[in-house]
Amino acid sequence: MWSPPPIRNGRQLAALPRGVRIYAIGDIHGRADLLGRVLSNIDADCRRRPAERAISVFVGDYIDRGPASREVFELLLQWRRGREAIFLRGNHETFLPRFLSDSRTLDEWRLCGGLETLLSYGLRPTISPERHEQIALADELTAAVPKEHLDFLQSLELSFDCGDFLFVHAGIRPGVPIHQQTEDDLLWIREDFLAHEQPFERFVVHGHTPVHAPDIRPNRINIDTGAFATGRLTCVVIDGSAIAPLPA
Numbered sequence: 001m002w003s004p005p006p007i008r009n010g011r012q013l014a015a016l017p018r019g020v021r022i023y024a025i026g027d028i029h030g031r032a033d034l035l036g037r038v039l040s041n042i043d044a045d046c047r048r049r050p051a052e053r054a055i056s057v058f059v060g061d062y063i064d065r066g067p068a069s070r071e072v073f074e075l076l077l078q079w080r081r082g083r084e085a086i087f088l089r090g091n092h093e094t095f096l097p098r099f100l101s102d103s104r105t106l107d108e109w110r111l112c113g114g115l116e117t118l119l120s121y122g123l124r125p126t127i128s129p130e131r132h133e134q135i136a137l138a139d140e141l142t143a144a145v146p147k148e149h150l151d152f153l154q155s156l157e158l159s160f161d162c163g164d165f166l167f168v169h170a171g172i173r174p175g176v177p178i179h180q181q182t183e184d185d186l187l188w189i190r191e192d193f194l195a196h197e198q199p200f201e202r203f204v205v206h207g208h209t210p211v212h213a214p215d216i217r218p219n220r221i222n223i224d225t226g227a228f229a230t231g232r233l234t235c236v237v238i239d240g241s242a243i244a245p246l247p248a
Contacts, residue, residue: 060090
């Protein structure tokens, strides 16, 4: 358990619109087992405490590093069929499409956990594939990835705002209006954003940089708790201006 300090956006307490509850889920990274538990817990919480409008917001990085990226996609696709959900793009969601169009990018992708994603689709890459293997793997992955998964990747949003809250994958560039933020910053920014202590236009909910426990600051909260390595996939519940961990 953790207790958030007062959260202020400028001079006003950051809050969601009346009747809206948001479940914000951190970086999943191929941990379908943890995701399944979180989704079940969200359903259970909604049954215990019905909301006029419950929205689940996923901050990206669904694939790579963990063992079950394909299964994560299947769970997310099933989840959105009967619920209101927002799926943001993480930096890891850029690797798979790039590899399909240019197999030479595998060298970069494998350093970020791409081989685990290939394994989840039934491919058998070597630890350090040579050029001819890269080409073959790209062809095999093209055949193995369902169109629904590729369509899902294309549909991902860069940001989502609701009330006084802004949801992004990595963060935002301080001093730049939200509508002028670049995709590169939204997906990749770290230190300039993390070190900024002044209020942003909205209170920012983000992942991307693993922390031991949800890191809540006066201007932001980081909900990436390194699920693929720690076994902790964080979901926080936002009601009004209150932020709390999802009850297990």
